[in-house]
Amino acid sequence: MKTYLDCLPCFLNQALRAARIATDDEKKVKEVLDEVGMMLKNIPLVSNPPETGRLIYRKVSEITGNWDPYREIKDKSTKKALSLYPSLKSHVEKSNDRLLTAIRIAIAGNVIDFGAGRAFDIEKDTAETLKKDFVICDYSRFKDCLDETDEILYIGDNAGECVFDKVLIEEMKKSTIYVVRNTPVINDATYEDAVKAGIDKVATILSSGTDAPGTVLKRCSLEFKNVYKNSRLIISKGQGNYEALSNEKLPIFFLLTVKCHVVANDIGAGEGDIILKRM
Amino acid sequence: MKTYLDCLPCFLNQALRAARIATDDEKKVKEVLDEVGMMLKNIPLVSNPPETGRLIYRKVSEITGNWDPYREIKDKSTKKALSLYPSLKSHVEKSNDRLLTAIRIAIAGNVIDFGAGRAFDIEKDTAETLKKDFVICDYSRFKDCLDETDEILYIGDNAGECVFDKVLIEEMKKSTIYVVRNTPVINDATYEDAVKAGIDKVATILSSGTDAPGTVLKRCSLEFKNVYKNSRLIISKGQGNYEALSNEKLPIFFLLTVKCHVVANDIGAGEGDIILKRM
Numbered sequence: 001m002k003t004y005l006d007c008l009p010c011f012l013n014q015a016l017r018a019a020r021i022a023t024d025d026e027k028k029v030k031e032v033l034d035e036v037g038m039m040l041k042n043i044p045l046v047s048n049p050p051e052t053g054r055l056i057y058r059k060v061s062e063i064t065g066n067w068d069p070y071r072e073i074k075d076k077s078t079k080k081a082l083s084l085y086p087s088l089k090s091h092v093e094k095s096n097d098r099l100l101t102a103i104r105i106a107i108a109g110n111v112i113d114f115g116a117g118r119a120f121d122i123e124k125d126t127a128e129t130l131k132k133d134f135v136i137c138d139y140s141r142f143k144d145c146l147d148e149t150d151e152i153l154y155i156g157d158n159a160g161e162c163v164f165d166k167v168l169i170e171e172m173k174k175s176t177i178y179v180v181r182n183t184p185v186i187n188d189a190t191y192e193d194a195v196k197a198g199i200d201k202v203a204t205i206l207s208s209g210t211d212a213p214g215t216v217l218k219r220c221s222l223e224f225k226n227v228y229k230n231s232r233l234i235i236s237k238g239q240g241n242y243e244a245l246s247n248e249k250l251p252i253f254f255l256l257t258v259k260c261h262v263v264a265n266d267i268g269a270g271e272g273d274i275i276l277k278r279m
Numbered sequence: 280m281k282t283y284l285d286c287l288p289c290f291l292n293q294a295l296r297a298a299r300i301a302t303d304d305e306k307k308v309k310e311v312l313d314e315v316g317m318m319l320k321n322i323p324l325v326s327n328p329p330e331t332g333r334l335i336y337r338k339v340s341e342i343t344g345n346w347d348p349y350r351e352i353k354d355k356s357t358k359k360a361l362s363l364y365p366s367l368k369s370h371v372e373k374s375n376d377r378l379l380t381a382i383r384i385a386i387a388g389n390v391i392d393f394g395a396g397r398a399f400d401i402e403k404d405t406a407e408t409l410k411k412d413f414v415i416c417d418y419s420r421f422k423d424c425l426d427e428t429d430e431i432l433y434i435g436d437n438a439g440e441c442v443f444d445k446v447l448i449e450e451m452k453k454s455t456i457y458v459v460r461n462t463p464v465i466n467d468a469t470y471e472d473a474v475k476a477g478i479d480k481v482a483t484i485l486s487s488g489t490d491a492p493g494t495v496l497k498r499c500s501l502e503f504k505n506v507y508k509n510s511r512l513i514i515s516k517g518q519g520n521y522e523a524l525s526n527e528k529l530p531i532f533f534l535l536t537v538k539c540h541v542v543a544n545d546i547g548a549g550e551g552d553i554i555l556k557r558m
Protein backbone atom coordinates (compact mmCIF):
# COMPACT_ATOMS: atom_id res chain seq x y z
CA MET A 1 0.00 0.00 0.00
CA LYS A 2 1.29 3.42 -0.87
CA THR A 3 1.43 6.29 1.61
CA TYR A 4 -1.71 8.39 1.39
CA LEU A 5 -1.74 12.08 2.32
CA ASP A 6 -3.95 11.15 5.28
CA CYS A 7 -1.02 9.12 6.62
CA LEU A 8 1.04 12.28 7.21
CA PRO A 9 -1.00 13.74 10.10
CA CYS A 10 -1.33 10.17 11.41
CA PHE A 11 2.47 9.85 11.56
CA LEU A 12 2.57 12.95 13.73
CA ASN A 13 -0.14 11.57 15.99
CA GLN A 14 1.74 8.28 16.27
CA ALA A 15 4.92 10.15 17.16
CA LEU A 16 3.06 12.08 19.87
CA ARG A 17 1.56 8.95 21.43
CA ALA A 18 4.81 7.00 21.28
CA ALA A 19 6.91 9.86 22.65
CA ARG A 20 4.55 10.30 25.59
CA ILE A 21 4.83 6.62 26.40
CA ALA A 22 8.62 6.77 26.05
CA THR A 23 9.17 9.81 28.29
CA ASP A 24 7.53 12.18 30.76
CA ASP A 25 9.69 15.04 29.52
CA GLU A 26 7.36 17.27 27.49
CA LYS A 27 10.34 19.09 25.96
CA LYS A 28 11.56 15.86 24.46
CA VAL A 29 8.04 15.11 23.20
CA LYS A 30 7.98 18.53 21.53
CA GLU A 31 11.41 17.82 20.02
CA VAL A 32 10.04 14.57 18.56
CA LEU A 33 7.11 16.43 16.98
CA ASP A 34 9.41 19.13 15.60
CA GLU A 35 11.70 16.54 14.04
CA VAL A 36 8.87 14.43 12.63
CA GLY A 37 7.25 17.58 11.23
CA MET A 38 10.49 18.30 9.36
CA MET A 39 10.61 14.71 8.06
CA LEU A 40 7.20 14.88 6.39
CA LYS A 41 8.38 16.58 3.21
CA ASN A 42 10.90 13.81 2.60
CA ILE A 43 8.39 10.97 2.75
CA PRO A 44 7.98 9.45 -0.74
CA LEU A 45 4.28 8.69 -1.25
CA VAL A 46 5.30 5.61 -3.26
CA SER A 47 6.82 4.06 -0.13
CA ASN A 48 4.62 2.03 2.18
CA PRO A 49 3.64 3.51 5.56
CA PRO A 50 5.69 1.13 7.76
CA GLU A 51 8.85 2.33 5.98
CA THR A 52 8.16 5.78 7.37
CA GLY A 53 6.84 4.33 10.63
CA ARG A 54 10.27 2.79 11.13
CA LEU A 55 11.97 6.19 10.82
CA ILE A 56 9.47 7.83 13.13
CA TYR A 57 9.69 5.27 15.94
CA ARG A 58 13.49 5.30 15.66
CA LYS A 59 13.39 9.09 16.02
CA VAL A 60 11.22 8.72 19.13
CA SER A 61 13.77 6.32 20.62
CA GLU A 62 16.78 8.45 19.63
CA ILE A 63 15.34 11.57 21.24
CA THR A 64 13.88 9.96 24.36
CA GLY A 65 16.66 7.38 24.81
CA ASN A 66 13.98 4.74 25.33
CA TRP A 67 14.37 1.86 22.87
CA ASP A 68 11.53 -0.30 24.16
CA PRO A 69 8.87 2.10 25.48
CA TYR A 70 6.05 -0.43 25.14
CA ARG A 71 7.79 -3.19 27.16
CA GLU A 72 5.45 -2.98 30.13
CA ILE A 73 2.36 -2.53 27.93
CA LYS A 74 3.39 -5.54 25.85
CA ASP A 75 3.85 -7.76 28.92
CA LYS A 76 0.46 -6.66 30.24
CA SER A 77 -1.19 -7.50 26.90
CA THR A 78 0.41 -10.95 26.85
CA LYS A 79 -0.65 -11.63 30.43
CA LYS A 80 -4.23 -10.57 29.67
CA ALA A 81 -4.29 -12.66 26.48
CA LEU A 82 -2.93 -15.72 28.31
CA SER A 83 -5.72 -15.39 30.86
CA LEU A 84 -8.23 -15.55 27.98
CA TYR A 85 -6.55 -18.53 26.30
CA PRO A 86 -8.70 -21.25 27.97
CA SER A 87 -11.92 -19.51 26.94
CA LEU A 88 -10.61 -18.99 23.38
CA LYS A 89 -9.87 -22.73 23.17
CA SER A 90 -13.30 -23.50 24.53
CA HIS A 91 -14.87 -21.32 21.80
CA VAL A 92 -13.07 -23.42 19.19
CA GLU A 93 -14.18 -26.66 20.89
CA LYS A 94 -17.84 -25.62 20.88
CA SER A 95 -17.95 -24.22 17.37
CA ASN A 96 -19.38 -25.81 14.23
CA ASP A 97 -16.38 -24.77 12.15
CA ARG A 98 -13.27 -24.99 14.32
CA LEU A 99 -10.89 -23.56 11.71
CA LEU A 100 -13.05 -20.54 10.91
CA THR A 101 -13.53 -19.86 14.62
CA ALA A 102 -9.77 -20.05 15.15
CA ILE A 103 -9.31 -17.57 12.27
CA ARG A 104 -11.83 -15.23 13.92
CA ILE A 105 -9.92 -15.53 17.17
CA ALA A 106 -6.62 -14.69 15.46
CA ILE A 107 -8.29 -11.63 13.92
CA ALA A 108 -9.85 -10.68 17.25
CA GLY A 109 -6.35 -10.57 18.77
CA ASN A 110 -5.42 -7.96 16.19
CA VAL A 111 -7.25 -5.25 18.15
CA ILE A 112 -4.26 -5.19 20.55
CA ASP A 113 -2.61 -2.37 18.63
CA PHE A 114 -1.03 0.68 20.22
CA GLY A 115 0.03 2.14 16.88
CA ALA A 116 -3.41 2.79 15.42
CA GLY A 117 -4.65 5.11 18.15
CA ARG A 118 -7.97 3.34 18.65
CA ALA A 119 -9.12 2.50 22.16
CA PHE A 120 -9.77 -1.20 22.70
CA ASP A 121 -10.89 -3.70 25.30
CA ILE A 122 -9.40 -7.12 24.56
CA GLU A 123 -12.15 -9.14 26.22
CA LYS A 124 -15.11 -7.13 24.95
CA ASP A 125 -13.70 -6.74 21.43
CA THR A 126 -12.93 -10.46 21.20
CA ALA A 127 -16.50 -11.34 22.12
CA GLU A 128 -17.77 -8.92 19.46
CA THR A 129 -15.38 -10.17 16.78
CA LEU A 130 -16.54 -13.73 17.37
CA LYS A 131 -20.05 -12.66 16.36
CA LYS A 132 -19.13 -10.23 13.58
CA ASP A 133 -19.69 -10.96 9.89
CA PHE A 134 -16.63 -10.98 7.67
CA VAL A 135 -16.67 -8.17 5.13
CA ILE A 136 -14.09 -9.92 2.97
CA CYS A 137 -13.76 -13.66 3.50
CA ASP A 138 -11.62 -15.79 1.20
CA TYR A 139 -12.13 -18.80 3.45
CA SER A 140 -12.59 -21.52 0.87
CA ARG A 141 -9.43 -20.41 -0.97
CA PHE A 142 -7.68 -20.44 2.39
CA LYS A 143 -8.82 -24.00 3.12
CA ASP A 144 -7.71 -25.17 -0.35
CA CYS A 145 -4.32 -23.55 0.13
CA LEU A 146 -3.99 -25.05 3.61
CA ASP A 147 -4.83 -28.54 2.30
CA GLU A 148 -2.11 -28.27 -0.33
CA THR A 149 0.77 -27.21 1.89
CA ASP A 150 2.82 -28.77 4.63
CA GLU A 151 4.33 -25.58 5.96
CA ILE A 152 2.90 -22.19 6.86
CA LEU A 153 4.70 -18.90 7.14
CA TYR A 154 2.77 -16.98 9.78
CA ILE A 155 3.76 -13.31 10.05
CA GLY A 156 2.78 -12.07 13.50
CA ASP A 157 1.89 -8.54 14.45
CA ASN A 158 1.48 -7.45 18.06
CA ALA A 159 2.46 -8.72 21.51
CA GLY A 160 -0.54 -10.34 23.21
CA GLU A 161 -2.02 -11.06 19.79
CA CYS A 162 0.50 -13.94 19.62
CA VAL A 163 -1.65 -15.86 22.13
CA PHE A 164 -4.60 -15.58 19.75
CA ASP A 165 -2.35 -16.66 16.87
CA LYS A 166 -1.35 -19.73 18.87
CA VAL A 167 -4.98 -20.87 18.85
CA LEU A 168 -5.07 -20.71 15.05
CA ILE A 169 -1.67 -22.38 14.66
CA GLU A 170 -2.83 -25.23 16.88
CA GLU A 171 -5.97 -25.63 14.81
CA MET A 172 -4.19 -25.68 11.42
CA LYS A 173 -2.00 -28.61 12.54
CA LYS A 174 0.83 -27.88 10.10
CA SER A 175 4.49 -27.09 10.54
CA THR A 176 4.59 -23.33 11.12
CA ILE A 177 7.25 -20.64 11.03
CA TYR A 178 6.14 -17.68 13.14
CA VAL A 179 7.67 -14.36 12.13
CA VAL A 180 8.43 -11.58 14.61
CA ARG A 181 10.07 -8.14 14.36
CA ASN A 182 13.82 -8.07 14.96
CA THR A 183 13.79 -5.23 17.49
CA PRO A 184 11.06 -3.48 19.46
CA VAL A 185 8.82 -1.07 17.55
CA ILE A 186 5.51 0.07 19.07
CA ASN A 187 3.91 -2.98 20.68
CA ASP A 188 4.86 -5.28 17.80
CA ALA A 189 5.83 -8.80 18.80
CA THR A 190 9.52 -9.63 19.04
CA TYR A 191 11.08 -13.04 19.77
CA GLU A 192 10.69 -12.42 23.51
CA ASP A 193 6.96 -11.66 23.17
CA ALA A 194 6.31 -14.73 21.04
CA VAL A 195 8.04 -16.95 23.61
CA LYS A 196 6.07 -15.38 26.46
CA ALA A 197 2.90 -16.23 24.53
CA GLY A 198 4.05 -19.86 24.15
CA ILE A 199 4.51 -19.67 20.37
CA ASP A 200 7.78 -21.62 20.72
CA LYS A 201 5.69 -24.65 21.76
CA VAL A 202 3.77 -24.70 18.46
CA ALA A 203 6.01 -23.06 15.86
CA THR A 204 9.55 -22.13 14.91
CA ILE A 205 10.07 -18.46 15.65
CA LEU A 206 11.92 -16.47 12.99
CA SER A 207 12.87 -12.80 12.99
CA SER A 208 12.03 -10.88 9.82
CA GLY A 209 15.16 -8.89 10.46
CA THR A 210 13.37 -5.55 10.39
CA ASP A 211 12.64 -2.92 12.98
CA ALA A 212 9.78 -1.47 10.92
CA PRO A 213 6.20 -1.83 12.22
CA GLY A 214 5.42 -4.07 9.25
CA THR A 215 7.26 -6.56 7.05
CA VAL A 216 9.11 -4.06 4.86
CA LEU A 217 10.89 -6.52 2.58
CA LYS A 218 13.82 -4.30 1.67
CA ARG A 219 14.59 -4.00 5.38
CA CYS A 220 14.28 -7.75 6.05
CA SER A 221 17.12 -10.23 6.44
CA LEU A 222 18.24 -12.47 3.59
CA GLU A 223 17.38 -15.46 5.76
CA PHE A 224 13.79 -14.31 6.12
CA LYS A 225 13.46 -13.35 2.46
CA ASN A 226 14.57 -16.81 1.38
CA VAL A 227 11.97 -18.49 3.56
CA TYR A 228 9.35 -15.98 2.43
CA LYS A 229 9.96 -16.41 -1.31
CA ASN A 230 9.59 -20.18 -1.08
CA SER A 231 6.41 -20.18 1.01
CA ARG A 232 3.24 -21.69 -0.39
CA LEU A 233 0.94 -20.31 2.29
CA ILE A 234 1.64 -17.05 4.06
CA ILE A 235 -0.57 -15.67 6.78
CA SER A 236 -0.04 -11.96 7.34
CA LYS A 237 -1.53 -10.44 10.48
CA GLY A 238 -2.58 -6.85 10.96
CA GLN A 239 -2.46 -3.49 9.23
CA GLY A 240 1.30 -2.92 9.29
CA ASN A 241 1.97 -6.18 7.47
CA TYR A 242 -0.90 -5.49 5.06
CA GLU A 243 0.53 -2.06 4.27
CA ALA A 244 3.96 -3.55 3.64
CA LEU A 245 2.89 -6.63 1.65
CA SER A 246 -0.40 -5.77 -0.09
CA ASN A 247 1.28 -5.39 -3.50
CA GLU A 248 3.12 -8.73 -3.29
CA LYS A 249 2.36 -11.57 -5.69
CA LEU A 250 2.84 -14.52 -3.31
CA PRO A 251 -0.06 -16.57 -1.80
CA ILE A 252 -0.62 -14.27 1.15
CA PHE A 253 -3.78 -14.30 3.24
CA PHE A 254 -4.28 -11.08 5.17
CA LEU A 255 -6.03 -11.48 8.51
CA LEU A 256 -6.82 -8.19 10.17
CA THR A 257 -9.17 -5.87 11.93
CA VAL A 258 -9.41 -2.62 9.96
CA LYS A 259 -8.36 0.23 12.23
CA CYS A 260 -8.18 3.36 10.08
CA HIS A 261 -10.08 4.89 7.17
CA VAL A 262 -7.04 4.81 4.92
CA VAL A 263 -6.57 1.04 5.13
CA ALA A 264 -10.37 0.71 4.99
CA ASN A 265 -10.49 2.52 1.61
CA ASP A 266 -7.45 0.69 0.29
CA ILE A 267 -8.79 -2.76 1.12
CA GLY A 268 -12.43 -1.97 0.29
CA ALA A 269 -13.97 -2.23 3.74
CA GLY A 270 -14.97 -0.07 6.70
CA GLU A 271 -13.28 0.78 9.99
CA GLY A 272 -13.79 -2.00 12.53
CA ASP A 273 -14.42 -4.62 9.82
CA ILE A 274 -12.78 -8.04 9.99
CA ILE A 275 -10.99 -9.35 6.94
CA LEU A 276 -9.64 -12.63 5.59
CA LYS A 277 -8.30 -11.61 2.19
CA ARG A 278 -6.20 -13.34 -0.42
CA MET A 279 -4.44 -10.71 -2.59
CA MET B 280 -5.70 28.75 26.11
CA LYS B 281 -2.14 27.73 25.35
CA THR B 282 -1.20 25.43 22.50
CA TYR B 283 -1.02 21.83 23.70
CA LEU B 284 1.22 19.27 22.02
CA ASP B 285 -1.95 17.51 20.85
CA CYS B 286 -2.72 20.62 18.79
CA LEU B 287 0.27 20.00 16.52
CA PRO B 288 -1.01 16.86 14.75
CA CYS B 289 -4.43 18.55 14.68
CA PHE B 290 -2.96 21.52 12.78
CA LEU B 291 -1.70 19.11 10.16
CA ASN B 292 -5.10 17.45 9.92
CA GLN B 293 -6.77 20.83 9.57
CA ALA B 294 -4.33 21.77 6.82
CA LEU B 295 -5.10 18.53 4.99
CA ARG B 296 -8.87 19.02 5.18
CA ALA B 297 -8.71 22.69 4.20
CA ALA B 298 -6.30 22.08 1.33
CA ARG B 299 -8.52 19.36 -0.09
CA ILE B 300 -11.48 21.71 -0.01
CA ALA B 301 -9.42 24.47 -1.61
CA THR B 302 -8.03 22.41 -4.48
CA ASP B 303 -8.27 19.09 -6.34
CA ASP B 304 -4.54 19.17 -7.06
CA GLU B 305 -3.01 16.54 -4.77
CA LYS B 306 0.48 17.95 -5.41
CA LYS B 307 -0.58 21.26 -3.92
CA VAL B 308 -2.18 19.45 -0.98
CA LYS B 309 1.14 17.66 -0.40
CA GLU B 310 2.96 20.97 -0.62
CA VAL B 311 0.64 22.38 2.06
CA LEU B 312 1.41 19.44 4.37
CA ASP B 313 5.15 19.77 3.73
CA GLU B 314 5.09 23.47 4.56
CA VAL B 315 2.89 23.05 7.64
CA GLY B 316 5.14 20.21 8.82
CA MET B 317 8.09 22.60 8.63
CA MET B 318 6.16 25.28 10.54
CA LEU B 319 5.50 23.06 13.57
CA LYS B 320 8.85 23.63 15.23
CA ASN B 321 8.30 27.38 15.19
CA ILE B 322 4.96 27.29 17.01
CA PRO B 323 5.36 28.80 20.49
CA LEU B 324 3.32 26.70 22.91
CA VAL B 325 2.51 29.88 24.85
CA SER B 326 0.57 31.21 21.88
CA ASN B 327 -3.10 30.32 21.53
CA PRO B 328 -4.12 27.84 18.80
CA PRO B 329 -5.97 30.33 16.55
CA GLU B 330 -2.74 32.33 16.20
CA THR B 331 -1.22 29.29 14.52
CA GLY B 332 -4.51 28.45 12.80
CA ARG B 333 -4.25 31.82 11.09
CA LEU B 334 -0.81 31.00 9.67
CA ILE B 335 -1.91 27.57 8.55
CA TYR B 336 -5.06 28.67 6.72
CA ARG B 337 -3.10 31.51 5.09
CA LYS B 338 -0.56 28.96 3.92
CA VAL B 339 -3.37 26.83 2.45
CA SER B 340 -4.65 29.86 0.55
CA GLU B 341 -1.21 30.97 -0.62
CA ILE B 342 -0.37 27.54 -2.02
CA THR B 343 -3.77 26.74 -3.53
CA GLY B 344 -4.57 30.29 -4.63
CA ASN B 345 -8.03 29.88 -3.11
CA TRP B 346 -8.75 32.59 -0.53
CA ASP B 347 -12.30 31.57 0.30
CA PRO B 348 -12.44 27.78 -0.08
CA TYR B 349 -15.47 27.40 2.20
CA ARG B 350 -17.65 29.95 0.33
CA GLU B 351 -20.07 27.37 -1.07
CA ILE B 352 -20.13 25.36 2.16
CA LYS B 353 -20.83 28.52 4.16
CA ASP B 354 -23.73 29.53 1.91
CA LYS B 355 -25.17 26.04 2.18
CA SER B 356 -24.93 26.14 5.99
CA THR B 357 -26.67 29.53 6.10
CA LYS B 358 -29.43 28.31 3.79
CA LYS B 359 -29.97 25.21 5.89
CA ALA B 360 -29.96 27.23 9.12
CA LEU B 361 -32.44 29.73 7.70
CA SER B 362 -34.78 26.85 6.82
CA LEU B 363 -34.67 25.80 10.49
CA TYR B 364 -35.23 29.32 11.83
CA PRO B 365 -39.05 29.06 12.14
CA SER B 366 -38.80 25.84 14.16
CA LEU B 367 -36.06 27.34 16.35
CA LYS B 368 -38.33 30.29 17.10
CA SER B 369 -41.19 27.93 17.82
CA HIS B 370 -38.99 26.05 20.34
CA VAL B 371 -38.42 29.33 22.16
CA GLU B 372 -42.13 30.15 22.08
CA LYS B 373 -43.10 26.81 23.60
CA SER B 374 -40.41 26.67 26.27
CA ASN B 375 -40.71 27.38 29.99
CA ASP B 376 -37.52 29.44 30.01
CA ARG B 377 -37.28 31.34 26.74
CA LEU B 378 -33.83 32.81 27.41
CA LEU B 379 -32.24 29.49 28.37
CA THR B 380 -33.79 27.83 25.34
CA ALA B 381 -32.41 30.58 23.11
CA ILE B 382 -28.97 30.04 24.69
CA ARG B 383 -29.24 26.33 23.95
CA ILE B 384 -30.16 27.14 20.37
CA ALA B 385 -27.15 29.44 20.00
CA ILE B 386 -24.94 26.64 21.34
CA ALA B 387 -26.61 24.09 19.07
CA GLY B 388 -25.62 26.23 16.07
CA ASN B 389 -22.01 25.88 17.14
CA VAL B 390 -21.84 22.35 15.71
CA ILE B 391 -21.57 23.94 12.23
CA ASP B 392 -17.79 23.85 12.34
CA PHE B 393 -15.57 22.68 9.49
CA GLY B 394 -12.36 23.33 11.41
CA ALA B 395 -12.81 20.73 14.14
CA GLY B 396 -13.03 17.71 11.89
CA ARG B 397 -16.15 16.28 13.52
CA ALA B 398 -19.02 15.12 11.34
CA PHE B 399 -22.29 16.86 12.13
CA ASP B 400 -25.94 16.99 11.09
CA ILE B 401 -27.37 20.43 11.84
CA GLU B 402 -30.95 19.29 12.28
CA LYS B 403 -30.26 16.15 14.31
CA ASP B 404 -27.59 17.78 16.47
CA THR B 405 -29.83 20.76 17.20
CA ALA B 406 -32.61 18.46 18.38
CA GLU B 407 -30.13 16.64 20.64
CA THR B 408 -28.60 19.83 22.02
CA LEU B 409 -32.05 21.09 22.97
CA LYS B 410 -32.43 18.07 25.26
CA LYS B 411 -28.84 17.87 26.55
CA ASP B 412 -27.85 18.81 30.10
CA PHE B 413 -25.33 21.61 30.47
CA VAL B 414 -22.03 20.41 31.95
CA ILE B 415 -21.04 23.94 32.93
CA CYS B 416 -23.90 26.41 33.23
CA ASP B 417 -23.33 29.90 34.66
CA TYR B 418 -26.87 30.87 33.75
CA SER B 419 -27.81 32.86 36.83
CA ARG B 420 -24.62 34.94 36.54
CA PHE B 421 -25.46 35.44 32.89
CA LYS B 422 -28.97 36.66 33.71
CA ASP B 423 -27.59 39.05 36.36
CA CYS B 424 -25.06 40.41 33.92
CA LEU B 425 -27.70 40.78 31.21
CA ASP B 426 -30.00 42.67 33.57
CA GLU B 427 -27.25 45.13 34.42
CA THR B 428 -26.20 46.04 30.89
CA ASP B 429 -27.72 47.89 27.97
CA GLU B 430 -25.33 46.67 25.34
CA ILE B 431 -23.95 43.25 24.44
CA LEU B 432 -20.82 42.43 22.51
CA TYR B 433 -21.62 39.18 20.75
CA ILE B 434 -18.60 37.51 19.15
CA GLY B 435 -19.84 35.17 16.43
CA ASP B 436 -18.14 32.06 15.18
CA ASN B 437 -19.30 30.20 12.08
CA ALA B 438 -21.45 30.89 9.03
CA GLY B 439 -24.87 29.30 9.47
CA GLU B 440 -24.43 29.48 13.24
CA CYS B 441 -25.28 33.21 12.86
CA VAL B 442 -28.92 32.25 12.28
CA PHE B 443 -28.95 30.47 15.64
CA ASP B 444 -27.27 33.49 17.23
CA LYS B 445 -30.03 35.70 15.82
CA VAL B 446 -32.57 33.75 17.89
CA LEU B 447 -30.63 34.51 21.08
CA ILE B 448 -30.06 38.15 20.16
CA GLU B 449 -33.80 38.58 19.56
CA GLU B 450 -34.54 37.00 22.93
CA MET B 451 -32.09 39.16 24.91
CA LYS B 452 -33.74 42.35 23.64
CA LYS B 453 -30.67 44.58 24.14
CA SER B 454 -28.60 46.65 21.79
CA THR B 455 -26.08 44.20 20.33
CA ILE B 456 -22.82 44.48 18.43
CA TYR B 457 -22.21 41.28 16.49
CA VAL B 458 -18.54 40.55 15.76
CA VAL B 459 -17.35 38.76 12.62
CA ARG B 460 -13.95 37.84 11.17
CA ASN B 461 -12.43 40.39 8.84
CA THR B 462 -11.59 37.99 6.02
CA PRO B 463 -12.56 34.39 5.26
CA VAL B 464 -10.90 31.67 7.36
CA ILE B 465 -12.37 28.14 7.41
CA ASN B 466 -16.16 28.52 7.60
CA ASP B 467 -15.99 31.36 10.13
CA ALA B 468 -18.60 34.06 9.69
CA THR B 469 -17.58 37.25 7.90
CA TYR B 470 -19.70 40.39 7.37
CA GLU B 471 -21.27 38.81 4.27
CA ASP B 472 -22.31 35.65 6.18
CA ALA B 473 -23.82 37.65 9.04
CA VAL B 474 -25.90 39.71 6.60
CA LYS B 475 -27.05 36.58 4.77
CA ALA B 476 -28.24 35.25 8.14
CA GLY B 477 -30.16 38.48 8.80
CA ILE B 478 -27.97 39.61 11.71
CA ASP B 479 -28.03 43.17 10.30
CA LYS B 480 -31.74 43.29 11.20
CA VAL B 481 -31.05 42.71 14.92
CA ALA B 482 -27.51 43.95 15.60
CA THR B 483 -24.72 46.20 14.43
CA ILE B 484 -22.13 44.06 12.66
CA LEU B 485 -18.50 44.82 13.47
CA SER B 486 -15.37 43.20 12.11
CA SER B 487 -12.80 42.12 14.71
CA GLY B 488 -10.17 43.00 12.16
CA THR B 489 -8.54 39.59 12.26
CA ASP B 490 -8.24 36.75 9.78
CA ALA B 491 -7.50 34.23 12.55
CA PRO B 492 -10.09 31.51 13.30
CA GLY B 493 -10.65 33.06 16.72
CA THR B 494 -10.53 36.54 18.28
CA VAL B 495 -6.76 36.83 18.61
CA LEU B 496 -6.60 40.24 20.25
CA LYS B 497 -3.15 41.21 19.04
CA ARG B 498 -4.37 40.70 15.48
CA CYS B 499 -7.59 42.68 16.00
CA SER B 500 -8.26 46.25 14.90
CA LEU B 501 -7.99 49.19 17.30
CA GLU B 502 -11.66 49.92 16.64
CA PHE B 503 -12.68 46.45 17.80
CA LYS B 504 -10.35 46.49 20.80
CA ASN B 505 -11.84 49.77 22.02
CA VAL B 506 -15.37 48.38 21.87
CA TYR B 507 -14.20 45.13 23.47
CA LYS B 508 -12.41 46.77 26.41
CA ASN B 509 -15.46 48.83 27.32
CA SER B 510 -17.97 45.99 27.14
CA ARG B 511 -19.88 44.93 30.24
CA LEU B 512 -21.26 41.71 28.76
CA ILE B 513 -19.40 39.74 26.12
CA ILE B 514 -20.76 36.58 24.57
CA SER B 515 -18.07 34.50 22.93
CA LYS B 516 -19.18 31.71 20.64
CA GLY B 517 -17.29 28.53 19.87
CA GLN B 518 -13.92 26.92 20.43
CA GLY B 519 -11.76 29.30 18.40
CA ASN B 520 -12.94 32.29 20.40
CA TYR B 521 -12.62 30.32 23.66
CA GLU B 522 -9.03 29.38 22.76
CA ALA B 523 -8.20 33.00 22.00
CA LEU B 524 -9.99 34.65 24.95
CA SER B 525 -10.05 32.10 27.80
CA ASN B 526 -7.32 33.95 29.74
CA GLU B 527 -9.01 37.36 29.49
CA LYS B 528 -10.27 39.17 32.58
CA LEU B 529 -13.39 40.81 31.09
CA PRO B 530 -16.98 39.60 31.74
CA ILE B 531 -17.01 37.04 28.96
CA PHE B 532 -19.54 34.21 28.77
CA PHE B 533 -18.36 31.36 26.60
CA LEU B 534 -21.11 29.50 24.74
CA LEU B 535 -19.89 26.45 22.93
CA THR B 536 -20.16 22.83 22.02
CA VAL B 537 -16.91 21.07 22.98
CA LYS B 538 -15.45 19.49 19.86
CA CYS B 539 -12.02 18.17 20.81
CA HIS B 540 -10.36 16.49 23.79
CA VAL B 541 -7.88 19.34 24.22
CA VAL B 542 -10.53 22.01 24.76
CA ALA B 543 -12.50 19.46 26.81
CA ASN B 544 -9.58 19.04 29.23
CA ASP B 545 -8.82 22.75 29.32
CA ILE B 546 -12.40 23.74 30.12
CA GLY B 547 -13.12 20.78 32.39
CA ALA B 548 -15.73 18.97 30.32
CA GLY B 549 -16.06 16.16 27.78
CA GLU B 550 -16.26 16.08 24.00
CA GLY B 551 -19.79 16.85 22.81
CA ASP B 552 -20.67 18.69 26.03
CA ILE B 553 -22.50 22.01 25.93
CA ILE B 554 -21.12 24.90 27.95
CA LEU B 555 -22.22 28.29 29.22
CA LYS B 556 -19.18 29.43 31.16
CA ARG B 557 -18.17 32.71 32.77
CA MET B 558 -14.38 32.87 33.09
